Amino acid sequence: MLTILFDGIAYGMLLFILAVGLAVTMGLMNFINLAHGAFAMVGGYTTVLLMQKAGVPFLACLPIAFLVSALLGAVLERTLYRPLYRKPHLDQVLFSIGLTFMAVAAVDYFVGSTQQIVQLPEWLKGRTEIGSGAWTLGMGHYRLFIIGVCAALTLALQYILASTRFGSRLRASVDDQRVAAGLGINVNIVFLSTFAFGSGLAGLGGALGAEVLGLDPTFPLKFMIYFLIVVAVGGTSSITGPLLAALLLGVADVAGKYYIPKMGAFIVYSLMIVILIWRPQGLYVRQGGKS
Amino acid sequence: MIDAARSLKQASRWKPWEPVLWLLAFAAPVLLPTHAALINEIAIVGLFAVSLDLVLGYSGIVSLGHAAFFGLGAYTAALFAKHVMPDPLVGLAVAIVASLVLGLVASLTIQRGSDLTRLMVTLGVALILLELANKLDWLTGGADGLQGVVMGPVLGTFEFDLSGRTAAYYSLAVLLLFFIFARRFVHSPFGATLKAIRDNRLRAMAIGIPVTSRLTVVYTIAAGLAGAAGALLAQTTGFASLDVFEFHRSADVMLILVVGGTGWLYGGVAGAIVFKLMQDALSSITPQYWTFWLGLFLVVLVLVGRERLFKPWTWFGKGRS
Numbered sequence: 089m090l091t092i093l094f095d096g097i098a099y100g101m102l103l104f105i106l107a108v109g110l111a112v113t114m115g116l117m118n119f120i121n122l123a124h125g126a127f128a129m130v131g132g133y134t135t136v137l138l139m140q141k142a143g144v145p146f147l148a149c150l151p152i153a154f155l156v157s158a159l160l161g162a163v164l165e166r167t168l169y170r171p172l173y174r175k176p177h178l179d180q181v182l183f184s185i186g187l188t189f190m191a192v193a194a195v196d197y198f199v200g201s202t203q204q205i206v207q208l209p210e211w212l213k214g215r216t217e218i219g220s221g222a223w224t225l226g227m228g229h230y231r232l233f234i235i236g237v238c239a240a241l242t243l244a245l246q247y248i249l250a251s252t253r254f255g256s257r258l259r260a261s262v263d264d265q266r267v268a269a270g271l272g273i274n275v276n277i278v279f280l281s282t283f284a285f286g287s288g289l290a291g292l293g294g295a296l297g298a299e300v301l302g303l304d305p306t307f308p309l310k311f312m313i314y315f316l317i318v319v320a321v322g323g324t325s326s327i328t329g330p331l332l333a334a335l336l337l338g339v340a341d342v343a344g345k346y347y348i349p350k351m352g353a354f355i356v357y358s359l360m361i362v363i364l365i366w367r368p369q370g371l372y373v374r375q376g377g378k379s
Numbered sequence: 380m381i382d383a384a385r386s387l388k389q390a391s392r393w394k395p396w397e398p399v400l401w402l403l404a405f406a407a408p409v410l411l412p413t414h415a416a417l418i419n420e421i422a423i424v425g426l427f428a429v430s431l432d433l434v435l436g437y438s439g440i441v442s443l444g445h446a447a448f449f450g451l452g453a454y455t456a457a458l459f460a461k462h463v464m465p466d467p468l469v470g471l472a473v474a475i476v477a478s479l480v481l482g483l484v485a486s487l488t489i490q491r492g493s494d495l496t497r498l499m500v501t502l503g504v505a506l507i508l509l510e511l512a513n514k515l516d517w518l519t520g521g522a523d524g525l526q527g528v529v530m531g532p533v534l535g536t537f538e539f540d541l542s543g544r545t546a547a548y549y550s551l552a553v554l555l556l557f558f559i560f561a562r563r564f565v566h567s568p569f570g571a572t573l574k575a576i577r578d579n580r581l582r583a584m585a586i587g588i589p590v591t592s593r594l595t596v597v598y599t600i601a602a603g604l605a606g607a608a609g610a611l612l613a614q615t616t617g618f619a620s621l622d623v624f625e626f627h628r629s630a631d632v633m634l635i636l637v638v639g640g641t642g643w644l645y646g647g648v649a650g651a652i653v654f655k656l657m658q659d660a661l662s663s664i665t666p667q668y669w670t671f672w673l674g675l676f677l678v679v680l681v682l683v684g685r686e687r688l689f690k691p692w693t694w695f696g697k698g699r700s
Contacts, residue, residue, distance in 0.1 A: 120495055171682065177494040178441055179681045182637055185630050186677025193671030309626065313502060320499040353510045357503045361488060364500050368492025 090225040092346050093339060098231035100338025101238035102300060104331050106293035106311070107318040108245065109286020115324030116262050116282055117173050122184040124290055124315055125308030126191035131157045131291025132298040132307065133195060136204040146209050150295050157291020162284035169283065170276075188308045196305040204303040234296055241289070245327055258282060317360050323370025333371065391566035401555060408547040415543035421655045422550035423611045428635045428647030429554075429561055430604035435633070436641030437565055438597050439577030441494045443629050444501030447485070447508045448478045448602040450624035452609030454512060454519060457528045457619035465531035467549065471610045478606020479599055486598035490591055502626070509624035524620030528613065539615065546615035553611055554648075557604055561644055564600070573597055574642075634677060 110124040131153035138144040138152060168187075172180055212230045249255040260268040261278045269275045294307070301311065314337065322333030337356060344355035363371070404422075408415045427449055434440050452474040459470045488500040512519045519525055532538045537545045564570055575583040576590055584590050613619045622628070631654070639650025657676070661669040 114495070120498065168678070168682065175681070178435070178633075178637070178641075181441065181443070181498065182634065182677050183681040185634075186674040186681070189670045189674030190678070191674075193668045193674065197668050197671070313506065313626075316495075316499055316502075320495055350514050354507060357507045357510070361500055361503045361507075364492065364496050364503075365488055368496045 091227075092343050094225060094227055095231060096339030096342035097335060098228075098234050098338070099300065099342055100335035101235050101242075102293060102297045103314055103318055103338055104334035105238050105241055106290055106297065107315040107334060108327060108330055109283075109289045110315050111319045111322060111324050111327070111330040112258075113283050113286050114319055116258070117279060119169070119173060120177050120180045120184065121169075122181060122312055122316070123187035123191070123308065124184075124287075125310075125312045126188050127157045127161055127287040128290040128294030128297070128311070129191060129195065129303070129305075129307045130160055130294070131288075132294035132303045133199060133204070134291070135295040135298060136206060136303060137199070139207060146206070146212075150292060153295035154288040154292040157294070158284045158288030160291075161287025162280060164287075165280050165283040170279075188312070191308055192305050199305070201305055204298065206299045206303075208299060230299060234300070237296065241292075242327070242331060249327060254278075254281075317356070319370075321360060321363050321370055323372040326372060329370060329372035391562075404551055404555075405548070408544050408551075412542060412544065415547040417655060417659060419543055419547040419550045419615055421651050422547065422554045423608050423615070424632070424635060424655060425648040425651035426550075426554045426557055426611065427605055427608035427632050428639065428651050429558060429644055430601045430608060430647075431632050431636050432641060432644060432647045433561060433565070433597055433601040433604070435636060436643065436646065437570065437573045437577060438594060440489055440594070440598070441497055442489070442501040443498045443626075443633070444503070444505035445601075445605055445632055446624050446626070446628035447501070447505035448482060448605035449609035449612075449628060449632075450505070450508055450512065451481050452478045452606030453613040453619045453623040454525065454609075455606070456610035457525045457613040458518070460528050460530055460614065461525070465529055466535075467530055467533050467614050470530075470614060471553070471607060474606050474610035474613075475603045478609070479603040481606075482599040482602020483595065485602065486595040489598060490594060502629070505624055505626070505629060509621060512621055512624055519619075522621060524618060524622075526618065528617045528619070530614050530617060539617075543615070550611050550615060553607060557607060558644065558648075561604065565644065569593070569596075634673075638680065 106128050107124070109127075110121060113119060113121060113124075134153045134156045135146070135149040138149050139146060144152070164187075168183075172183055208230055212233055214229045216227050216229065216232075218225045218227070249258065257268070257273045257278055260271070260273060261275050265275055268278075294303070297303075301307075317337055318330050318334045321337070322330035324330075336359075340359055341356050344351065344353075348355075404418075407418050411418070427445070430448075431442065431445050434442055434445070455474040455477040456467075456470045459473050460467075464470070485501075485504050488504065489497050492500075513521055516522075530539055533545060533549050537549070539545050539549075565573070572583065572588045572593055575586075575588060576593060580590060609623060612623065635650035635654045636647055637650070638653055639646035639648065658669065658673075661672050665672075
């Protein structure tokens with residue numbers, strides 16, 4: 089049972105890293121970006137291709153995946169996304185679905201539709217078991233690694249948001265764009281860097297998750313719903329909300345699939361619908377800011 | 380006063396080109412006998428898009444889960460034909476009733492929240508039904524789809540044939556029937572209140588429009604129409620698979636509607652024609668990668684703006700992406 093909880097937490101942490109960029113950009117720009125999964129896929133494929141074709145070690149691939157996705161995010165933000173911030177949500181949804189379709193077909197064309205496999209280094213392959221009987225805690229080393237990396241990232245994010253100058257600029261822009269711009273904050277730059285950073289995090293998440301979640305060209309479509317659940321349930325006001333939502337989703341999904349495999353996905357979707365009917369704005373509602 | 384009444388009624392009058400259009404539609408299976416199957420598909424998708432238009436175009440509810448009702452209609456019609464009675468019209472009625480009930484229940488979920496919440500909730504409903512259809516394999520055949528559906532003749536006389544002409548006429552007739560219904564519906568005072576809710580919900584509430592019940596009714600009716608479209612698909616192809624619930628169905632129908640224009644019933648039909656022809660042409664060129672061009676089309680459509688494209692088919696003639 090503890091093993092399931094552990095796996096669920098690892099899964100949830102991974103989802104959080106994948107989705108946090110989406111949460112921030114959605115809260116910041118009120119932009120419904122369904123193409124977020126595509127950035128994660130880019131990160132995942134960067135890692136896989138670098139390892140297979142160029143023999144780059146796994147750990148070195150992670151920052152590269154981050155950079156590639158971030159760069160791609162920055163370029164796309166500047167060229168394609170920016171004109172759409174003021175468009176209605178319907179347009180944004182269509183646009184980002186279109187991007188996702190393109191990404192899926194393009195990856196299919198260039199890399200092929202087979203599932204990609206990540207060769208983990210030896211020291212991440214093992215498994216440690218603690219305790220005995222019903223309370224056995226089996227920890228895969230790779231999942232432990234994921235939890236470690238994600239926890240460190242979460243703390244770093246929290247620090248950046250809460251204590252740095254950039255964080256306060258970002259929060260000001262989220263709360264009220266116009267006033268923030270009036271105070272001399274270059275909102276465009278804040279948007280651009282946040283979008284790039286969020287995309288980079290998604291790419292890193294995709295690279296980390298390639299082994300756990302599986303990586304094939306339909307990745308953005310398959311996991312889009314999970315990212316959106318995290319954001320919709322967690323709310324976009326802070327990073328605590330999405331973190332909680334991601335952990336809840338991870339544990340519920342893993343436990344559901346383990347205990348009642350027939351009903352696996354129902355639990356997640358039903359839970360989401362119930363929570364959203366109960367609190368349509370997510371678990372944590374932003375206070376004071378302009379919606 | 381009389382002038383005002385006349386100008387108000389002008390919008391709901393039948394324009395002279397409308398009967399011509401429908402006559403052309405009904406002549407199409409005879410004129411293009413080899414494309415009867417495509418015409419059938421266009422009619423089905425057109426009905427589906429008209430149904431979404433009631434929700435999205437006239438009431439302003441963004442839905443990414445309209446396939447839920449489409450799929451429920453398809454499975455209901457297929458199961459009914461297989462286990463109870465092969466008559467298509469009765470099956471259609473049963474499918475519509477089932478979708479209406481689901482729509483009524485699901486309408487509880489779309490009352491509150493922002494666009495994002497609605498997107499998620501509608502998507503969630505469709506996904507739950509997809510999972511249900513997948514897991515209840517003793518009933519639905521699971522991932523293999525529901526096979527062995529044999530339909531009886533329409534009205535006891537017209538057999539479904541291989542060329543698809545009966546199917547095309549059947550779907551066109553149902554489309555026309557529901558189109559006229561939807562036309563009456565949106566031009567009624569009830570339809571006007573829907574548009575008021577779409578444009579400004581708060582003001583609509585302030586002038587005494589019961590927003591919640593109006594949204595419930597329109598969502599339920601739209602669900603029924605989508606169910607009818609699904610039933611038509613299952614009946615004319617004799618097959619229902621998980622595909623009817625898939626996310627891409629909801630996304631496609633939204634695209635169709637946006638291409639044709641929202642808040643305009645012919646938009647759904649026009650979009651269906653453009654979309655199906657495009658899909659047919661593109662997938663014959665690149666069967667595996669046609670979604671890329673679809674995606675590119677979407678991106679360009681949004682970036683350039685539908686209004687600037689004016690009429691998609693004129694732009695479309697000049698140069699395809």
